[in-house]
Amino acid sequence: MSTIPDQQGGTRRRRRIHSDEFKANAVASCMQPGMSMAAVAMVQGVNANLLRRWVRDAEMNSATTVVSATTTEMMVNASREARKSCVRAFNTVRGAQ
Template sequence: MSTNERNGHVYIMEESAEVKPTRRRRHSAEFKAQAIKACMQPGVSIAAVALHYRLNANLLRRWVATEEETQATAQALGAMATPGAEFVPLSLPAAQTSTATQDIVIELRRGATMVTIRWPYAAASECARWLQGWLR
């Protein structure tokens, strides 16, 4: 045993005292879940739960924050999930083979005057050129 005196204080140290390094503890998922669940109870402080489970309060606070973030992400993904689209069959009327459906129909209005132009569907490119020139 050795003694030191500094500033009026006497320090006693046992020479045979061996300091053992502390090992990092590993906690099971069940233990973490139990501690987090205890923290989530209304009116319970994280510090009190940490003392009860012999944990560092900052470590437990980090576990709780991670769990809350995981729950928030799961809720957001659940809200974004849309139900699968269903196929809705539609019945369309039979195709008409009259000449009216084979023409391009353009209706022009100016004031009270309306002009209807019918252009053969086979000459659609010529109709497009004419319409571009007319719209300039």
């Protein structure tokens, strides 16, 4: 005796694919004051855990962008300071001659 119902050919459930725009709109809805993630998930027709993953990914991407911009700015400032230091050393050596 089998407890698994027979599946008709072609009625197989498939994983849904959501566009980046759909995900961005859902994440933006979660960021609104007073909106719960569960309520947004129900309205959008997705699982709350999936929506939470999209929010986490969006937060990670924005944090990476901020860190990347800060690191680049720090590198530019460091290279400016290094160049100034080299110019001072060159001028000092040149003035000593």
